[in-house]
Amino acid sequence: xxxxxxxxxxxxxxxxxxxxxxxxxxxxxxxxxxxxQLRADNKLADGFDPVTQADRAAEMALRAHxxxxxxxxxxxxxxxAAVMGESGLKWVIDPxxxxxxxxxxxxxxxxxxxxxxxxxxxxxxxxQPYIGERFVGGLGQAKLTGPQGTVALRTRETQALSDATLxxxxxxxxxxxxxxxxxxVSDEVRLTRYGMDCYAYxxxxxxxxxxxxxxxxxxYDIAAPIAVIEAAGGLVTDWQGRKPGENxxxxxxxxxxxxxxxxxxxxxxx
Amino acid sequence: xxxxxxxxxxxxxxxxxxxxxxxxxxxxxxxxxxxxQLRADNKLADGFDPVTQADRAAEMALRAHxxxxxxxxxxxxxxxAAVMGESGLKWVIDPxxxxxxxxxxxxxxxxxxxxxxxxxxxxxxxxQPYIGERFVGGLGQAKLTGPQGTVALRTRETQALSDATLxxxxxxxxxxxxxxxxxxVSDEVRLTRYGMDCYAYxxxxxxxxxxxxxxxxxxYDIAAPIAVIEAAGGLVTDWQGRKPGENxxxxxxxxxxxxxxxxxxxxxxx
Numbered sequence: 001x002x003x004x005x006x007x008x009x010x011x012x013x014x015x016x017x018x019x020x021x022x023x024x025x026x027x028x029x030x031x032x033x034x035x036x037q038l039r040a041d042n043k044l045a046d047g048f049d050p051v052t053q054a055d056r057a058a059e060m061a062l063r064a065h066x067x068x069x070x071x072x073x074x075x076x077x078x079x080x081a082a083v084m085g086e087s088g089l090k091w092v093i094d095p096x097x098x099x100x101x102x103x104x105x106x107x108x109x110x111x112x113x114x115x116x117x118x119x120x121x122x123x124x125x126x127x128q129p130y131i132g133e134r135f136v137g138g139l140g141q142a143k144l145t146g147p148q149g150t151v152a153l154r155t156r157e158t159q160a161l162s163d164a165t166l167x168x169x170x171x172x173x174x175x176x177x178x179x180x181x182x183x184x185v186s187d188e189v190r191l192t193r194y195g196m197d198c199y200a201y202x203x204x205x206x207x208x209x210x211x212x213x214x215x216x217x218x219x220y221d222i223a224a225p226i227a228v229i230e231a232a233g234g235l236v237t238d239w240q241g242r243k244p245g246e247n248x249x250x251x252x253x254x255x256x257x258x259x260x261x262x263x264x265x266x267x268x269x270x
Numbered sequence: 271x272x273x274x275x276x277x278x279x280x281x282x283x284x285x286x287x288x289x290x291x292x293x294x295x296x297x298x299x300x301x302x303x304x305x306x307q308l309r310a311d312n313k314l315a316d317g318f319d320p321v322t323q324a325d326r327a328a329e330m331a332l333r334a335h336x337x338x339x340x341x342x343x344x345x346x347x348x349x350x351a352a353v354m355g356e357s358g359l360k361w362v363i364d365p366x367x368x369x370x371x372x373x374x375x376x377x378x379x380x381x382x383x384x385x386x387x388x389x390x391x392x393x394x395x396x397x398q399p400y401i402g403e404r405f406v407g408g409l410g411q412a413k414l415t416g417p418q419g420t421v422a423l424r425t426r427e428t429q430a431l432s433d434a435t436l437x438x439x440x441x442x443x444x445x446x447x448x449x450x451x452x453x454x455v456s457d458e459v460r461l462t463r464y465g466m467d468c469y470a471y472x473x474x475x476x477x478x479x480x481x482x483x484x485x486x487x488x489x490y491d492i493a494a495p496i497a498v499i500e501a502a503g504g505l506v507t508d509w510q511g512r513k514p515g516e517n518x519x520x521x522x523x524x525x526x527x528x529x530x531x532x533x534x535x536x537x538x539x540x
Contacts, residue, residue: 105464193465
């Protein structure tokens with residue numbers, strides 16, 4: 001099946017389910033975030049990786065829930081083998097996007113959960129457990145629930161790079177060519193911000209920033225952001241304007257006008 | 271008077287007062303953060319600056335409260351003229367530290383409030399209104415209150431740069447020489463994180479990161495972090511190991527061993 005086969009009743013049930021999954025991941029990840037056992041284990045240079053432990057615990061909880069309520073669907077997750085599924089639908093899971101952020105105690109990592117068909121992701125959640133903030137997009141929804149209540153997600157109408165705010169994980173990521181391409185965009189925008197990991201996609205969907213440029217991403221890093229940003233009126237492609245894919249390059253924009261301008265600066269780096 | 275003249279009863283009353291001030295600033299800044307009027311006004315390139323409006327509203331509220339309850343003390347704030355005072359004590363206020371963070375909707379700006387005597391700050395609050403998180407240090411307190419309840423602030427015991435996590439606003443700040451000095455430290459640590467503004471000092475005090483290196487800071491940017499970090503067992507100096515001052519350079523560390531190692535890398539940039 002595809003997104004077009006999903007009726008009203010099933011839509012409600014999928015929205016409820018993705019919310020339950022995000023609740024589960026929230027509770028599993030907060031057992032580790034900023035906790036003494038994370039700090040202690042982190043000192044064992046060659047011991048087990050506590051973030052991976054938290055990742056695994058959360059992903060196992062999500063897989064168990066899906067096995068019970070959506071046994072027919074596939075699963076792609078960071079920590080365990082893919083489940084093929086039979087329905088044509090696939091859950092894409094990254095329980096902790098932003099490992100370094102998680103380890104450093106910053107509140108800008110997130111839980112990413114998406115539902116995709118053969119065309120790609122069409123429902124997504126970006127959840128920040130510590131703040132208690134959830135961005136949901138797809139199946140008719142585009143909303144943020146958090147400390148200020150619930151607000152509609154809607155991307156900005158910024159029409160020129162010179163008015164735009166850009167967020168990126170550069171300079172921490174990318175090849176030298178990719179950094180140069182990122183720099184060409186950064187040089188033209190009004191403001192570049194760093195260190196936000198997946199939280200930046202939520203800010204873009206909510207209309208607070210205009211562009212995200214990243215490299216080195218995996219499929220499970222970008223599925224939920226695609227669904228949330230598209231539901232809010234924005235768009236996400238690779239640096240050549242194609243569906244984000246194997247090369248790990250991502251450009252997310254508030255609107256097509258800005259997207260074209262950023263693409264033109266990025267396009268020479270393949 | 272100095273910090274040594276403050277008795278037990280006055281200590282309680284000053285701790286209550288700084289908490290009231292932080293509550294006031296929280297409510298004033300949240301009237302603007304991520305709100306439509308901030309977004310709209312921000313498009314008027316030559317109009318008034320909405321962040322400055324939010325800054326001013328918050329600082330006025332704090333000054334009014336101080337005029338009522340601590341008329342004898344001095345005030346140093348970002349937005350209005352200094353008040354000299356007669357008591358020997360001075361309140362140092364930055365209602366929104368991290369203007370670019372505030373404008374971009376990220377949750378890593380903060381309210382900074384400190385109380386200083388002639389020796390420097392001895393009581394400080396770093397407050398993150400959106401998350402509802404407050405770091406308090408001084409007068410016998412060192413605690414964080416937030417989404418996970420109240421926890422004691424205590425810096426880490428990391429003994430080597432190679433095990434340390436560093437946070438900084440570089441590459442956005444500093445001269446070329448300062449960037450080179452920052453890079454010498456960054457090259458040796460395990461992990462460098464960006465984009466945290468004053469929130470990084472809270473993370474250092476809470477034991478989640480080990481070092482903060484900054485340049486271009488003002489006195490009102492660093493007073494509260496000094497008090498909070500010192501109360502948690504850490505230390506803050508300029509890049510020559512002196513009290514932070516006119517040159518705007520700051521090194522904050524979890525402990526003296528790490529501080530000495532970072533200073534050695536920074537010291538050649540004056």
